[in-house]
Amino acid sequence: MIEDILTPYISVRFASEEKYRLGHIRVINPLPGQKVLGLHIPDMKKIAAGLAASGECLSIIRGFENVRIECRDFNEPSLCIEEKIIWGLMLDRLKVPLETRLEMFGRFVPAIDNWAVCDTVCCDAKWAVAKKNATGRTGLSGQERERLWKWLGRYYCSDREFEVRFAIIMSMCYFLEGEWLSCIFDAIESLDFDSIKSDYPDTAVKGQSPYYLRMGAAWLLATALAKYPEETRRFINGSKLPENVIRLYVRKARESFRTRNTPPL
Known part of the structure; x- marks a missing residue:
């Protein structure tokens, strides 16, 4: 959904070195068919902070929610790993009351299907x-x-x-x-x-x-x-x-x- 924003941040080694790329994917261990772009966590945090502070923040989050629901209905992998991480990191950075945050996390948590998404968002x-x-x-x-x-x-x-x-x-x-x-x-x-x-x-x-x-x-x-x-x-x-x-x-x-x-x- 926001791959055009993420593409410039793809690790050079991930893009150019097959051994590194396969090793990275092996550690992440995505579900079959799920895409991994190869971004580093500091870059994802930077992107999430920028998006969370932008005027498009809520529309991007709604877009993530809609993609998850549509793909779930068709039993297909939905967002790529990095998009899910950034979605959660955006929720971590929003300046909203607790009840609003929990309501938004309630729509995010069912989308978690990987340890890296879970742990990165929780630890942040x-x-x-x-x-x-x-x-x-x-x-x-x-x-x-x-x-x-x-x-x-x-x-x-x-x-x-x-x-x-x-x-x-x-x-x-x-x-x-x-x-x-x-x-x-x-x-x-x-x-x-x-x-x-x-x-x-x-x-x-x-x-x-x-x-x-x-x-x-x-x-x-x-x-x-x-x-x-x-x-x-x-x-x-x-x-x-x-x-x-x-x-x-x-x-x-x-x-x-x-x-x-x-x-x-």
């Missing part, structure tokens, strides 16, 4: 920072945080892989602190991993489906281990999480410099 959602932790930003009040957590609950209850991952990564980035820890652990414990659907064919991922959901949960738990080791170990050892999620968690913990010397269990 600085609007979700608590007021007490905000530096040079307004931040969310306690009541607004309660509202955001309740809203994320709908995605913890979803049966779609990346909707649940969205809730997990948002929780990891903005709620992983003492007063919310038990809420997060309860939400992870409540997940029925085997009933959650993945858009990926079984041959497209190495781990057990839904792989990106399991890995998202493992990442959150490994991050929790770094901040709250005793509480996290207590939760893991008393939980009924699937063994493959626990194995991924242990692997993530051992790979991280923050927890490589911290017992995960």
Whole structure:
């Protein structure tokens, strides 16, 4: 939809070096048939900031929403990876009330079908920072945080892989602190991993489906281990999480410099 805006930012190496291009696509692992243009994240943030501040911002967002709905009806891949990332980054940058932002995100989240889209947008959602932790930003009040957590609950209850991952990564980035820890652990414990659907064919991922959901949960738990080791170990050892999620968690913990010397269990 906005490929003409994005094309000048395509990485030279992506365009000219097949080995680099294939490696980039392999890491992104798009759904079959989904296009990857090859932009770097700093450039996408720059583009999103410019579009969010422009007079065409809302019409571009509506265009993204319409493309997603039309392509969903025909069961086709919709926007390219970079367009989806920029859509989410634009929502992160809008200066709007929380309810308006959540309403707009409610139309974006169903379009997430890739870990890179999910994680880039979640990790850049600085609007979700608590007021007490905000530096040079307004931040969310306690009541607004309660509202955001309740809203994320709908995605913890979803049966779609990346909707649940969205809730997990948002929780990891903005709620992983003492007063919310038990809420997060309860939400992870409540997940029925085997009933959650993945858009990926079984041959497209190495781990057990839904792989990106399991890995998202493992990442959150490994991050929790770094901040709250005793509480996290207590939760893991008393939980009924699937063994493959626990194995991924242990692997993530051992790979991280923050927890490589911290017992995960």
